[in-house]
Amino acid sequence: MGFEVSVQPSDHRFRAEPGETVLDAALRQGLSLPYGCRDGVCGSCRGEVLSGQIDHGKAPLEVLSTADRQAGFALFCCATAKSDLRIESREVRSLDDIPVRTLPARVQRLTRAAPDVMLIELKLPANERLQFLPGQYVDILLKEGKRRAFSLANPPHQDDFLQLHVRHVPGGQFTGHVFNTMKERDLLRLRGPHGSFFLRTDSEKPMLLVAGGTGFAPIKAIVEQAIAEGCKRPMDLYWGGRGRADLYLLQLAEQWPAQHATIDFIPVLSDPPAGDHWNGRTGLVHQAAMTDHPDLSGYQAYVCGSPAMVAAARRDFLTRCHLPADEFFADSFDYAADVREAIDTLTSLDTTVGHL
Missing domain, CATH: 3.40.50.80 (Nucleotide-binding domain of ferredoxin-NADP reductase (FNR) module)
Structure with missing residues (x-):
């Protein structure tokens, strides 16, 4: 059994399953609430719970204080519904017509921009383009369901190639591959675009x-x-x-x-x-x-x-x-996934050495 969530002021409605974050439920049903990191760090998904009960989950206190919680605010990337909800959140209407797609891409060019930064240019199949807003990111899909998120560094109007800026994480599986074994013409799979970090064109503010x-x-x-x-x-x-x-x-x-x-x-x-x-x-x-x-x-x-x-x-x-x-x-930019893999690898090696 799920819970109904209504969004004000639009009065759009969707259902959130038990244990599913409000943001995940909204995105799953095609409603674009704002978000950035989806991990409770950036605060982009902050909104107000007008009625109903939630679990704040892993929302950090430094981003959502105790006073904020008592006042009814929540981070919707962390919060799960415990009853039907009425929430107040702006909606990113300009994302509505942008489909999230899974596409193959070929490594067109690798450029070492710094000792620990690689610029990757990806070429999509002929007659394919990825529609996105400037500032959004894509997931690079890896084996065993793993993925790594990288922002698109090229603007939408320069979409012959998709450009990623990858920093090397010592011991990281994917970034190690980028710097040590990846070659031009290698094939990758990506899914996107994602994220509500993009240029707002409806404002005149500096x-x-x-x-x-x-x-x-x-x-x-x-x-x-x-x-x-x-x-x-x-x-x-x-x-x-x-x-x-x-x-x-x-x-x-x-x-x-x-x-x-x-x-x-x-x-x-x-x-x-x-x-x-x-x-x-x-x-x-x-x-x-x-x-x-x-x-x-x-x-x-x-x-x-x-x-x-x-x-x-x-x-x-x-x-x-x-x-x-x-x-x-x-x-x-949370490098925790690659860092965790590096730690797991070192732990495994330590354990192996201990058994020799």
């Missing part, structure tokens, strides 16, 4: 774009799409890394403000080695953005990077810089 490491990939797609559409909204882009090598497409990012008066670009390094001879901004990338933008009440923010960076940016932008909660859009 945009604050914050990327950490390979979180630059979807930000790149958003900026290039905005340029192609002749967007006149101001865009302030902050890209952070530990050292200069982490800003693996620095020259491209520097070209944008040189060619477009509405774009500003600020690179930020948290721990530049002496050999970088870095004279630019240093520290945490989201804090650099806050220093320059102490009042974000009139902005939209697009943030992509590690879960820790995304969570800190959401907390600080909303509480200290007065950014409206519904103007924070985020995607967190």
Whole structure:
């Protein structure tokens, strides 16, 4: 037996099965509620429970506080229904006509952009195109039902190839394959697009774009799409890394403000080695953005990077810089799957050695 969920203000309705998250149930039935990480980190799926009972599941306190819960808010990627529900959530109407598809793709080109970053260009079959919005991601389908999520770095209007930015995770099964054995013309299977992290075109507000490491990939797609559409909204882009090598497409990012008066670009390094001879901004990338933008009440923010960076940016932008909660859009890059595989492999090796 399931529970009926009605969404306000649209009054759209769907059923959630026991143990199924509200978000999963909505997506399964073709209703596009906003989401990013689907793991309770980014806060994009936050909404209000107007009536009914839920289980908050694994929603972290740093993203959904006790006070938020008592006030009726929930993260719908974590929450499960315990009764019929009335919830309030905006709907991503522009996703309605974009089908999620499973397609084969051929590795067209591999480019080592940094010692630990590979750019992969994928070619779909002839006469096939993947419809998506700038900022969305695809899943690479692996054996045994495993999958790895990567943002699309190319804008939709440049879809001859799909570009992924892959950071090497030491010991990771898939990223190890990318860096050590993957070859051009290899075949992959992908499924997508996914995610509600994409450029909102129905707003005139200036945009604050914050990327950490390979979180630059979807930000790149958003900026290039905005340029192609002749967007006149101001865009302030902050890209952070530990050292200069982490800003693996620095020259491209520097070209944008040189060619477009509405774009500003600020690179930020948290721990530049002496050999970088870095004279630019240093520290945490989201804090650099806050220093320059102490009042974000009139902005939209697009943030992509590690879960820790995304969570800190959401907390600080909303509480200290007065950014409206519904103007924070985020995607967190969680490398936990590959890291878990690396740990499992090491544990297995330790166990084997112990039996020798």
